[in-house]
Amino acid sequence: ETGVTQTPRHLVMGMTNKKSLKCEQHLGHNAMYWYKQSAKKPLELMFVYSLEERVENNSVPSRFSPECPNSSHLFLHLHTLQPEDSALYLCASSQGLGGSDTGELFFGEGSRLTVL
């Protein structure tokens, strides 16, 4: 039990499909993140939300569209993806973005995406 739940754990989609990844945190945190983990590459920060407001969009292509309806839920909407987008997508949360928050991240188990 990590306190951060991601669904689905595995997803296979064609390049013309539309799908969504879901993340829910049960920790009462105020910040949520999407990271991309590809083989042999460092983790790439994609998006950051604080109190439902997007504070970081790290030059991510528009075929990835985040949504944060409340501080407990985070979505990543996917459309017209490319095979190179195949990766493990990790959701994380933290208490906040600074101040008294010392910043450790709490990760979900990840959603393994394969784009055919």
Place this chain on the structure above:
Amino acid sequence: AQSVAQPEDQVNVAEGNPLTVKCTYSVSGNPYLFWYVQYPNRGLQFLLKYITGDNLVKGSYGFEAEFNKSQTSFHLKKPSALVSDSALYFCAVRGGNTGGFKTIFGAGTRLFVKA
């Protein structure tokens, strides 16, 4: 630009021997430093952090890390390795003068502990 380097792609150690996984960082100011572990098909788990104070910090599963400001290093250590420690380990930094809330990760070091 901020960066984190983990110079070893892989570390091999025999069970019962001490282990060290190296990390150096390039961040101005006083960042927060972290180690995370990732087991196969799982997300990352927080192991330990350095914020301020004692240079030796202790974390989960018997791991500890030593902060060295002059060498800008934060090496992960364990006195006696277990086979179950085999996993992917990530060093990370957050904060400093320009980093703000972003956590920057190293590329990871795969640890193999042989029985």
